[in-house]
Amino acid sequence: MINKIIRGILTTLGAVTGLALYMYIVNAMALVDITNDFKSYIIGIIIASLTSGSMLFILSPWLINQGRNTANWIERELSKVPTVDIVSGSIGLITGLIISYLITNLITSIMPVPIFSSILSTLIYIFMGYLGIKIATKKMGELPNIQAVFKRNLLKERNAKKENQGCPKVLDTSVIIDGRIADICRTGFVEGPLIIPGFVLEELRHIADSSDALKRNRGRRGLDILNMIQKELDIEVKMYEKDFPDIAEVDSKLLKLAQVLDGKVITNDYNLNKVAEFQGVPVLNINELANAVKPVVLPGEEMLVQVVKDGKESGQGLAYLDDGTMIVVESGKKYIGQTIDVLVTSVLQTAAGRMIFAKPKALVDKSA
Secondary structure (H helix, E strand, O other), X not given: OHHXXXXXXXXXXXXXXXXXXXXXXXXXXXXXXXXXXXXXXXXXXHHXXXXXXXXXXXXXXXXXXXXXXXXXXXXXXXXXXXXXXXXXXXXXXXXXXXXXXXXXXXXXXXXXXXXXXXXXXXHHHHHXXXXXXXXXXXXXXXOHXXXXXXXXXXXHHHHHHHHHHOOOEEEOHHHHHXXXXXXXXXXXXXXXXXXXXXXXXXXXXXXXXXXXXXXHHHHHHHHHHHHHHHHHOOOOEEEEOOOOOOOOOHHHHHHHHHHHXXXXXXXXXXXXXXXXXXXXXXXXXXHHHHHHOOOOOOOOOEEEEEEEEEOOOOOOEEEEOOOOOEEEEOOOHHHOXXXXXXXXXXXXXXXXXXXXXXXXXXXXXXXX
């Protein structure tokens, strides 16, 4: 659409140019007596307009392409030049043209021959414009105020990026006890600050004081993980003592805190993940991260597994990969205790984990 509009404008300009050129030639050279031969004059105008307009209409696609290529080239070249140099060069150019204007006015008033004054004025404009650009770009180091403005803008952009990257991460009780968050922080894939709510710390303390040995060990492990993150890792850790007395459940308090701080919740709790998604709270799920970095298994691939027990359905056998991924082997119950080759039939991927369904390769070969 734009090309058609430009083509129409160029065609119109061509017709107007042909008309003006014809009228100038006729008036300058008196080729046609307009008073006595008005019809020939009109015919000449029509022919000149149509001829020049047609020429521009034919040449307009080439002219448009050349203009676009020139604009792209100028854009590429300017993108290589620092912004400071562009601004300083523009200021220098404007200054040089102003000085040229003052000089040429003086020359025009003094020099009697117009043609010489025009040529000299053009040369002065070109020279002073070039000189203004060169001086301004070379002397930019002596203009600290302008550089300071650009440096401040650059620092603001960098600080804005850092603020976006460093939003608060609220830790869930389950992810602290899990312990993998410490390894993830050590690799640098999670940036701080990490927020440890007071109610989460209190829940860990209650678990560590439990009479049940398993719960007690889990609670103490969570406290050890927190101490390690705070003392050994190079990441910012903040305690948040404010509570939400009107909210009873710890998970609901976590989501509320994340909303207050405009942060994200780090968890491996599947149910908390779903509730957070429903409430629009951003979540970083450790299990989803673990699943994302597991090797991809595609249907049709062959695997060597050890069937360790029977499955829920009749005839099924269960095997496990080193990372804990469960493999459901159809008709694999009779292979319990054996290491066999299986062919992957399908993969089920969820936030809670991944399940691989396979068939014994021996049965597949027999059916084939």
